Amino acid sequence: MTESLDWLFLREKPTLALLAVGELDPAYAALVSKQIDSTFPYTSNILSQLEEQGLIRARPEGRVRYLELTSRGRKVTLGLKSLIDALRAPGVHQRKAERLRELLSSKNNGSELELGPLRRDVSKLKGLGDEELMRTADELDLIIRAAIHKQA
Numbered sequence: 001m002t003e004s005l006d007w008l009f010l011r012e013k014p015t016l017a018l019l020a021v022g023e024l025d026p027a028y029a030a031l032v033s034k035q036i037d038s039t040f041p042y043t044s045n046i047l048s049q050l051e052e053q054g055l056i057r058a059r060p061e062g063r064v065r066y067l068e069l070t071s072r073g074r075k076v077t078l079g080l081k082s083l084i085d086a087l088r089a090p091g092v093h094q095r096k097a098e099r100l101r102e103l104l105s106s107k108n109n110g111s112e113l114e115l116g117p118l119r120r121d122v123s124k125l126k127g128l129g130d131e132e133l134m135r136t137a138d139e140l141d142l143i144i145r146a147a148i149h150k151q152a
Contacts, residue, residue, distance in 0.1 A: 013038050015080055017046045018069075021056050022077045027067040085129070097125055097136045104143050119144045 016036040021027045024035060033043035047067065050056045055073035058065040069077060100121060122144065125137040 013042065014046045014050070015084075017043060018050055018055060018073065018077055019080060021047075021050070021067045022069050022074065028064050029067070032067065093125060093128055093130065093133055094136070096121070097133060097140065100125075100140055101136075101143075104140065104147070115144050115148055 013036055017032055017038075020032045020035040024031055029044050029047055030040060032047065033040045036043065038046075047056065047058075050073070051058060054070055055076055056067050057070055058067055060066075100118060103118065119141065122137045122140045126134050126141075128134075
């Protein structure tokens with residue numbers, strides 16, 4: 001029985017399998033199975049469903065069936081990545097930024113050794129790709145750099 005796409009992507013392994021096909025070069029069932037930490041038979045079943053839905057295509061070469069995303073598969077993959085990013089609770093990162101801000105305001109005269117790790121934390125926040133978070137991280141970085149220069 002073929003399942004609907006919405007049910008297919010409400011489960012973890014099918015989502016991971018499709019993302020793995022897009023990320024692996026070359027992609028084939030055994031490698032996807034290893035990448036998503038799933039059994040080979042279960043992964044093969046998922047890949048068959050993805051192929052039936054027109055999201056991936058298999059290209060046989062000898063004994064290996066190489067997998068690649070179709071144009072529809074690439075669109076779905078982009079959508080899944082956006083969904084995953086949206087679900088990763090940016091509020092958690094925003095709260096961390098606010099805690100860093102509070103810590104900086106309470107440590108007016110902190111040493112460079114204390115400020116260095118804070119700067120690394122701010123750098124990690126910048127790398128998350130959220131525009132609002134990046135602006136907040138830039139502000140925090142300015143405060144840290146000013147404190148470091150003040151100490152020098």
